Amino acid sequence: MSRAVRLLVASLALIAAPAQSRSVAVTVDDLPLFGAYAPPAEAERITSDLLRGFRRNHWRVTGFVNEGQLEGPDREERIGLLQRWLDAGEDLGNHTYSHLSLTSTPVDDYIADVVRGESVTKVLLARRGRRERWFRHPYLETGPTLAIRDRFERWLKDHGYRVAPASMENSDWQFADAYDAAVAMGDATTALRVRATYLDFTRRTVAWYRSAGRGLLGREPAFVLLLHASRLNAASVDELAAILRANRLKVVPLDRAMKDAAYTIPDRYAGPDGDEWLIRWANTLHHDLPYDTLPQVPAAIARSAPDAR
Numbered sequence: 001m002s003r004a005v006r007l008l009v010a011s012l013a014l015i016a017a018p019a020q021s022r023s024v025a026v027t028v029d030d031l032p033l034f035g036a037y038a039p040p041a042e043a044e045r046i047t048s049d050l051l052r053g054f055r056r057n058h059w060r061v062t063g064f065v066n067e068g069q070l071e072g073p074d075r076e077e078r079i080g081l082l083q084r085w086l087d088a089g090e091d092l093g094n095h096t097y098s099h100l101s102l103t104s105t106p107v108d109d110y111i112a113d114v115v116r117g118e119s120v121t122k123v124l125l126a127r128r129g130r131r132e133r134w135f136r137h138p139y140l141e142t143g144p145t146l147a148i149r150d151r152f153e154r155w156l157k158d159h160g161y162r163v164a165p166a167s168m169e170n171s172d173w174q175f176a177d178a179y180d181a182a183v184a185m186g187d188a189t190t191a192l193r194v195r196a197t198y199l200d201f202t203r204r205t206v207a208w209y210r211s212a213g214r215g216l217l218g219r220e221p222a223f224v225l226l227l228h229a230s231r232l233n234a235a236s237v238d239e240l241a242a243i244l245r246a247n248r249l250k251v252v253p254l255d256r257a258m259k260d261a262a263y264t265i266p267d268r269y270a271g272p273d274g275d276e277w278l279i280r281w282a283n284t285l286h287h288d289l290p291y292d293t294l295p296q297v298p299a300a301i302a303r304s305a306p307d308a309r
């Protein structure tokens, strides 16, 4: 470990005051709706359930939009869903137009897709005197080479965007696909079972991240939780909130979580993988995360989910 990194670790541990409150920012990807197509009335209901759940639990969340989802005959209704998010006081960021992979897309095409992905959201925000501030990489892929990574991140900065990291994730998209499939079949028993399995998995995953964070940094960082705008989460906000409360994780806005010094740890990863930030920090600090205890998505759930975050 270099001297600079040792100093950084020492200073990160020092920030851990005994009474430090633990926190997590909730981010929600693939707006307006993740997963199987929902006709307007159902899409409206899922969005309402999500937003009412956030409000009930006093969450301020940031949603990440794929404007490619606005194409089609429901365009106006779908734009209406994004407006609902803003009316509810939530923030919206860019997640590219077509949910592209930076690992496999030439960077110029990728940038063009990000620009295409802001045309509606930017206007909706501007009408409220706000601007789009956050970008979340699909698949958390930040670039296959340092040259590509640096080029894109310079572009983001020049265009007023900050990268939204993710430092806690519960593979919700895999469970959401299984849940959607059960709902589409009218199989309420399976849907309930998938939801129970999802919540149990989330309980164990949150515990793992907290413990892995302590092992890595000597304290728990302000986490950024990555969820998706799915039917499953719309049906589960209260239970997810209860899990966070049981862990004494206070939900804070994304910009507050990002003030945690952990997010200043250098991350120079370049490669094909879409790693979340705990893994990136562990790489920089030459520290092994306790992967042997990392909860695994049950095989039956993983099998039913195509790789489509």
Ligand SMILES: [Zn+2]
Pocket: 029, 030, 095, 099, 138, 139, 309
């Ligand atoms: Zn996504």
